[in-house]
Amino acid sequence: xxxxxxxxxxxxxxxxxxxxxxxxxxxxxxxxxxxxxxxxxxxxxxxxxxxxxxxxxxxxxxxxxxxxxxxxxxxxxxxxxxxxxxxxxxxxxxxxxxxxxxxxxxxxxxxxxxxxxxxxxxxxxxxxxxxxxxxxxxxxxxxxxxxxxxxxxxxxxxxxxxxxxxxxxxxxxxxxxxxxxxxxxxxxxxxxxxxxxxxxxxxxxxxxxxxxxxxxxxxxxxxxxxxxxxx
Amino acid sequence: xxxxxxxxxxxxxxxxxxxxxxxxxxxxxxxxxxxxxxxxxxxxxxxxxxxxxxxxxxxxxxxxxxxxxxxxxxxxxxxxxxxxxxxxxxxxxxxxxxxxxxxxxxxxxxxxxxxxxxxxxxxxxxxxxxxxxxxxxxxxxxxxxxxxxxxxxxxxxxxxxxxxxxxxxxxxxxxxxxxxxxxxxxxxxxxxxxxxxxxxxxxxxxxxxxxxxxxxxxxxxxxxxxx
Numbered sequence: 016x017x018x019x020x021x022x023x024x025x026x027x028x029x030x031x032x033x034x035x036x037x038x039x040x041x042x043x044x045x046x047x048x049x050x051x052x053x054x055x056x057x058x059x060x061x062x063x064x065x066x067x068x069x070x071x072x073x074x075x076x077x078x079x080x081x082x083x084x085x086x087x088x089x090x091x092x093x094x095x096x097x098x099x100x101x102x103x104x105x106x107x108x109x110x111x112x113x114x115x116x117x118x119x120x121x122x123x124x125x126x127x128x129x130x131x132x133x134x135x136x137x138x139x140x141x142x143x144x145x146x147x148x149x150x151x152x153x154x155x156x157x158x159x160x161x162x163x164x165x166x167x168x169x170x171x172x173x174x175x176x177x178x179x180x181x182x183x184x185x186x187x188x189x190x191x192x193x194x195x196x197x198x199x200x201x202x203x204x205x206x207x208x209x210x211x212x213x214x215x216x217x218x219x220x221x222x223x224x225x226x227x228x229x230x231x232x233x234x235x236x237x238x239x240x241x242x243x244x245x246x
Numbered sequence: 247x248x249x250x251x252x253x254x255x256x257x258x259x260x261x262x263x264x265x266x267x268x269x270x271x272x273x274x275x276x277x278x279x280x281x282x283x284x285x286x287x288x289x290x291x292x293x294x295x296x297x298x299x300x301x302x303x304x305x306x307x308x309x310x311x312x313x314x315x316x317x318x319x320x321x322x323x324x325x326x327x328x329x330x331x332x333x334x335x336x337x338x339x340x341x342x343x344x345x346x347x348x349x350x351x352x353x354x355x356x357x358x359x360x361x362x363x364x365x366x367x368x369x370x371x372x373x374x375x376x377x378x379x380x381x382x383x384x385x386x387x388x389x390x391x392x393x394x395x396x397x398x399x400x401x402x403x404x405x406x407x408x409x410x411x412x413x414x415x416x417x418x419x420x421x422x423x424x425x426x427x428x429x430x431x432x433x434x435x436x437x438x439x440x441x442x443x444x445x446x447x448x449x450x451x452x453x454x455x456x457x458x459x460x461x462x463x464x465x466x467x468x469x470x471x472x473x
Contacts (some may be wrong), residue, residue: 043309045439049402111310111405111436191433218450229450230409233435233441235401237465240309 036148037123037242040100042129043113044141045158046238048187049104051103051107051141052083052132056121065128066146067090069091069207072164074179076208079130080138080164082177084183088130098124102127106186107134120148129159133238135173135187137228138164138212141239154244158237161211170198171225184226191231193220210236260300274358278473279386281339283367284350287465289458291418292379293324294341295369299355299362300333306366307437309359313404315428317368317437321378321404322435323417324370345369354473356385363387365470372418376432377440378409379465386470394471397458398464401440405432411444421454439463 019236038058038201044051057065059114064074075087082201089101103116120127123206126145133139142162145176149155163169176183183203199215279299298306306329307317316328330338331424337355345351355365368380379399389395408431414423444446446449449455 045309046440047405047434047441110434112436113310135281136455189433216444218452229444229448230411231441233444235440235442237400237463238440 035125036120037246038118038120038148039115039246040118041113041115041242041244042108042239044108044110044238045240046110046133046199046234048189048191048228048235049108049238050107050134051134051239052107052134053077053085054104054108054114054129054131055079055085055088056096056100056103056118056127056129057088057169058118058124058127058148059092059095059097060123061126061145061147063095063097063126065130066142066144066162066208068144068162068209071206072166072208076130076139077164077166077179078134078138081098081179081181082169083132088122109188127243129241133161133211135184135192135210135232136214137184138167138210139168143241148243149245152245154242157241157243159239159241160236161234161238163205163209163211165203165206165208168201168203169214170201171216171227172196173226174197187232189231191228193226193228194221196224197222197224199224254359258263260334265321269368274360276356276358277435278354278356279365280352280471280473281365282350282352282469283345284467285345285465286467287371289325289347289349290371290373290461290465291347292345292369292466293372294326294344295351295380296320296326296341296356297331297339297365297367298330298333298365299337299357300364300383300434301361302364304333304364306368306380307382307402307404310433310436311407312435313437317425318404318406318430320368321376322407322428325373325426326368327409329368334423345411346374347401349354367370367468371401371440373416373420373463373466374440374443375409375411375415376404377443378404386472389470389472394469395462396443397468397470399466399468400463401442401461402431403434403438403440403467404429406433406455407437407440409441409443411450412456413454416454420456420459423454
């Protein structure tokens with residue numbers, strides 16, 4: 016495939032992108048009780064970023080982190096001429112589930128980023144910020160941490176709220192959440208992207224401060240494993 | 247090492263075609279691996295750890311797949327014997343005692359078989375329902391003699407027992423309760439990383455655990471040195 020594309024580029028001298036790398040990607044949800052919403056992967060130039068820790072989240076990161084919506088990220092990165100793989104799992108990624116897919120990246124897009132919301136959280140997401148894709152053929156393993164977008168108070172109330180700026184958690188795909196919680200907090204002191212401090216939870220299904228279950232929905236980093244095979 | 251393996255096989259072909267496999271194995275030099283395991287948690291004793299050299303295709307567990315019964319027995323009750331019995335003829339080690347926080351244990355595994363160059367080891371975090379730690383098929387090919395490689399182990403959840411933390415469900419000294427039970431009642435039924443324990447000190451009054459049983463990743467430090 017690589018050879019054919021190269022030949023085309025030579026004969027036509029067009030602006031068609033030259034495909035620099037074929038990547039086989041294997042992504043695993045390592046958590047015991049959290050799903051990920053549709054995964055978003057992009058390869059981009061070294062000076063582009065999907066998100067940056069300790070800075071304010073973009074509107075598209077906020078929409079992803081609060082409700083799992085990756086349409087904004089897709090549009091943003093398409094506008095940057097990034098290589099994009101959106102929703103390779105065709106839905107949520109369950110605890111322990113591995114998603115395998117291929118990415119062909121352009122020469123200039125030699126950095127990889129990813130993001131997907133952690134459910135159930137208010138605005139937590141699994142993220143990777145600008146990994147330099149190795150040049151040499153081989154298999155590389157990375158561990159990813161959980162981030163907080165800093166855009167929503169972690170009230171831990173499961174009420175269907177997933178739109179940007181709407182309080183609450185959309186749902187728990189595991190179906191292990193409680194209801195009628197009073198809320199853990201209604202403020203978000205750190206409004207920049209930061210490493211998620213984890214969820215509190217409780218063991219009440221009918222009240223308490225949190226609709227999350229402390230025995231089920233907590234996690235320890237890392238939350239995901241990324242294996243990249245460079246061909 | 248790969249070079250040497252093919253040379254050895256070539257030699258065997260010339261000398262005795264009919265005994266190719268056996269001859270090749272016998273001609274391989276003995277490779278020894280010095281291994282140390284250190285429990286780096288605050289207060290989680292590790293059940294007597296087991297270690298095994300094995301072929302690339304074998305594993306004690308796989309993330310996302312259901313635990314086999316040998317893993318369930320180890321992760322719920324701390325007995326790793328059945329894990330070692332999965333490959334009874336492979337080089338293996340079974341500690342006689344639990345590995346307490348801050349303690350290290352050292353041992354050596356040796357083999358002449360070039361196909362047994364993956365290392366796995368495991369032990370239960372015994373003040374949990376079905377939490378364990380270990381290494382899953384570390385590749386030893388490529389490690390240089392006399393040079394130490396350091397690995398840090400995550401905490402895993404076997405996915406076989408719900409993390410109820412209730413009295414009489416945890417075999418470690420925090421509870422002295424039940425170990426292995428063949429019933430499987432976890433909410434996620436495959437092997438994953440562990441989410442940590444909650445404890446009575448963290449607003450879970452029904453928990454038999456205390457803040458002293460809490461842990462974070464990593465939980466073990468392993469040093470491997472080919473001799």
